[in-house]
Amino acid sequence: MSLWAVTFLEYWKRTCSALSHRWDCSEFEDIEERPRPEFTAMAPMTMRNPVTGAEEPYFPENKRLNRTLTGCMVIIVMVAVVLMFLIAIILYRTILRIVISKSNSFLPIASLSGSVLNLLIIIMLSKVYTSLAHILTRWEMHRTQTKYEDMFILKVFILKFVNLFSAPVYIAFFKGRFVGYPGNYNTLFGLRNEDCGAGGCLIELAQELLVIMVGKQLINNIYEFIVPKLKSWCQKRKMRLKEEEEREEEEKVSPWEEDYQLLLCEGLFSEYMEMVIQFGFVTIFVAACPLAPLFALVNNWVEIRLDAQKFVTEYRRPVAERxxxxxxxxxxxxxITHLAVLANAFLIAFTSSFLPRLYYSYTRDSTLSGFINFTLATSPPRFLPNHSLCIVQYRGFMDQDGKYLPEFFHLLAIRLAFIIVFEHVVFSVGRLIDLMVPDVPEDVEVKIKREHYMAKNALAENQVKRVFNVILVSRIWRLATAADRLPAIKTDRPHSC
Structure with a gap:
């Protein structure tokens, strides 16, 4: 999936360059884009634009930098809030597991309920983050609409990314790593740290991803289908009541008046955010949940029809913006693509049993007979009751004193080497794809060169015409001056009346 992501982005760059040239937007941000109306109204001073030479509203860069840094501090605080909720969910799962274990029940209620609770918290905090990002970005006073949207998108993405991916990252890379061993368990707020189930952390990670990804997609689709209809119905009802009060006689409503009763289009920010978050789920944790691309495909197929119905029948036609x-x-x-390479490398190396199995097959038994016992360690003797004949085993490469065995360090070296080789190979192939696929299609590049050539010729012809006109005017002026200096010729003809 990492190579697919690299290829997808390379071909998107080609498509983007072709579209920007087709719609004459290649230099829109640098030359043609004007200041935002809100910025124009709230800017404290004006300054001459060095490109256009026109007086434009201006906001000092040092003040904007101070406001941006303040906004970054607020974002850090909100990220800390997300981590606090994550710790609360971890404690909830731990306490619930203790209660369930005392009731001799083995149902995965703790992990499932924790995933659902995490999904509800994600949905609740997403609304807060969007409103907060709007306030901070408006306060930072960005000059153009592009800069404003970029900073707003960056803030919302950081908050939503941490909000959505904190729990999967914890399960994939931290859960079960700091448990300890029998007789010396590590604790968090007095409770024993969480450990992975018998099937390993990959099963729980896949479950968490399916709950968050599929659950969020279902909720979003239901929201996008029902809420616009309710809003449209309420708006049409209000406008009809106003029209009935204003008009005494019933008249047929014109089509443009019916269109005016539709909802105002709020832009495509939510659609872009949903696709980018889905892109992250599909690429970052695909090693743990191979079904994620399939669910994404089904969701996109359904959402295309829902969005088409929404934008055609419920919203007004949006105003086109360059x-x-x-x-x-x-x-x-x-x-996200670079993070996906590293995340999948660490997942395969540390979370899955791929490398331990490979190591065992080469060093012990190629049939993997006894592999489970190879991955288990025996608890220290002091942990067992006196004269007890039972043996307590746990997952780990330790001796009975709680010290790491040589196999642990061998596997650690193999895992680190695998990560280095994996990411170098993927990044090298991605770089090769980048070199093989040009950012600008050949036909578009030819058109751009042709336009530059014609523009230079037109400029040269214009300069030649200007020089010719100057020379012609100067010669005419000289001739006129010389004619004025000639002596007047006297004639004997009588002047006619």
């Missing part, structure tokens, strides 16, 4: 590209969404997807 844009050079998709903005900061593309760098965000590039960042």
């Amino acid at each position: 844009a050079q590209d998709i903005g900061i969404w593309f760098p965000i997807m590039q960042l």
Whole structure:
């Protein structure tokens, strides 16, 4: 999936360059984009634009930097809030497991209920983050609409990314790593740290991903289908009541008046955010949940029809706005692609049993006979009751004194080497794809060169015409001056009346 993501982004760059050239937006952000109306109204001073030479509203960069840093501090605080909720869910699962274990029940109620609770918290905090990002970005006073949208998107993405991916990252890379061993368990707030189930952390990670990804997709689709209809019905009802009060006689409503009763289009921010988050789920944790791309495909197939119905029948036609590209969404997807390479490498190396099995098959038994016992350690003798004949085993490569065995360090070296080789190979192949696939299609590049050539020729012809006109005017002026200096010729003809 990492190679697919790299290929997808490379071909998207080609498509973006072709579209920007087709719609004449290649230099929109640098030259043509004007200041935002809100910025124009709230800017404290004006300054001459060095490109256009026109007086434009201006906001000092040092003040904007101070406000941006303040916004970053607020985002850090909100990230800490997300981590606090994550710790609360961990404690909830731990306490619930203790209660369930005392009742001799083996149902995975703790993990499932924790995943559902995490999903509800994610949905609740997402609304808060969007409103907070709006306030902070408006306060930072960005000049153009592109800069404003980029900073707003970045804030919301950081908060939503931490909100959505904190629990899967914890399960994938931290859960079960700091448990300890019998007789010396590590605790958090007096409770024993969580450990993975008998099937390992990959099963719980896949379950968490399915609950968050599929549950969020279902809720979003239901929300996008029902809420616009309810809003549209309420708005049409209000406008009809107003029209009935204003009009005494019933008249047939014109089509444009019916269209005015539709909802105002709020833009495509939520659609972009949903696709980018889905892109992250599909690429980052695909090693743990191979069904994620299938669920994403089904969701996109359904959502295409829902969005088509929503934008055609429930919303007014949106006002077209020029844009050079998709903005900061593309760098965000590039960042997700790089994170996906590292995350999948660590998942395969540390979370899955792929490398331990490979190590055991080469060093012990190729048939993997006795592999389970190889991965288990025996508890220290002091942990067992006196004269007890039972043996307590736990997952780990330790001796009876709680010290790591040589196999642990061998596996650690193999895992680190695998991560280095894996990410170097994937990044090298991605770089090779980047070199093989040009960012600008050949036909578009030819058109751009042709336009530059014609523009230079037109400029040269214009300069030649200007020089010719100057020379012609100067010669005419000289001739006129010389004619004025000639002596007047006297004639004997009588002047006619």
